[in-house]
Amino acid sequence: MMHLNNAHIFWALMQRNMLLLKKNFISKLLDGLFTSIAILVVAGYLLPLVGIPSYMIGPFFINIALNTLFSYGFAMAMNILKEIKNGGRIYYLFTLPVPKKWVLASYITNFALEVIIITIPLLLIGAVVLGDKLQIIQTNWLLLPFISMATIVFFGIFMLLIGIHYEQKWFFANIWPRRLSPMYSFGATFYMWKSLYAFAPTFALITLLNPLVYISEGLRNALIGGDRFLSGWLCCGALFVWSLLACITLQYSLKKRMDPV
Numbered sequence: 001m002m003h004l005n006n007a008h009i010f011w012a013l014m015q016r017n018m019l020l021l022k023k024n025f026i027s028k029l030l031d032g033l034f035t036s037i038a039i040l041v042v043a044g045y046l047l048p049l050v051g052i053p054s055y056m057i058g059p060f061f062i063n064i065a066l067n068t069l070f071s072y073g074f075a076m077a078m079n080i081l082k083e084i085k086n087g088g089r090i091y092y093l094f095t096l097p098v099p100k101k102w103v104l105a106s107y108i109t110n111f112a113l114e115v116i117i118i119t120i121p122l123l124l125i126g127a128v129v130l131g132d133k134l135q136i137i138q139t140n141w142l143l144l145p146f147i148s149m150a151t152i153v154f155f156g157i158f159m160l161l162i163g164i165h166y167e168q169k170w171f172f173a174n175i176w177p178r179r180l181s182p183m184y185s186f187g188a189t190f191y192m193w194k195s196l197y198a199f200a201p202t203f204a205l206i207t208l209l210n211p212l213v214y215i216s217e218g219l220r221n222a223l224i225g226g227d228r229f230l231s232g233w234l235c236c237g238a239l240f241v242w243s244l245l246a247c248i249t250l251q252y253s254l255k256k257r258m259d260p261v
Contacts, residue, residue: 080163187212
């Protein structure tokens with residue numbers, strides 16, 4: 001009975017979120033359209049002009065798309081940070097007769113819905129419009145939705161985590177140089193993991209501790225195909241483990257930050 005009540009409250013929260021999303025749907029759709037056009041132009045036509053090899057256009061296309069996820073995820077982290085700092089809506093939601101994890105799940109689900117509107121069309125349009133330029137070998141349409149959802153869910157949990165875990169002063173001063181920049185730089189975003197392994201195998205194995213490696217390689221494997229990337233299904237499994245670890249850390253951080261006694 002308790003789980004049923006929790007589900008009802010969660011659904012009520014999601015109905016409110018979907019109502020707000022419906023009001024802003026056209027705006028979000030335009031965001032996705034403009035983002036898609038910009039990324040397609042850069043990946044398909046500008047990168048070749050600066051001498052990027054044709055076989056790297058596809059991996060760089062994934063890299064540029066990941067920038068969008070970082071942007072939207074970072075915006076969510078900042079909103080959470082401000083809500084906690086200013087005693088905002090999140091405090092009201094935590095007074096509802098439902099475990100806090102259901103409230104956090106509503107934030108993650110809402111983030112996922114917004115990102116899907118923007119990023120999924122980008123990947124699909126990119127695969128069709130830039131098929132030749134991306135040197136697509138064989139798009140795995142079965143794997144693509146799984147790795148896409150695993151990516152979005154991980155980003156939602158991770159960005160919610162950093163928004164709750166860190167104090168505002170430390171967040172603004174250090175989150176990029178000490179956390180996000182190293183994660184992004186060594187997340188196989190500017191290179192292919194197997195190429196790094198051929199050059200520096202020990203360092204490549206160390207970078208497997210970075211969840212962004214599995215996002216970059218998994219999306220490339222699903223969208224482009226071939227044997228140049230890590231297995232997409234392996235990446236899905238790794239992201240599931242990382243998401244689980246992030247959830248455990250999130251629960252600890254929430255208790256420490258909002259119920260320190």
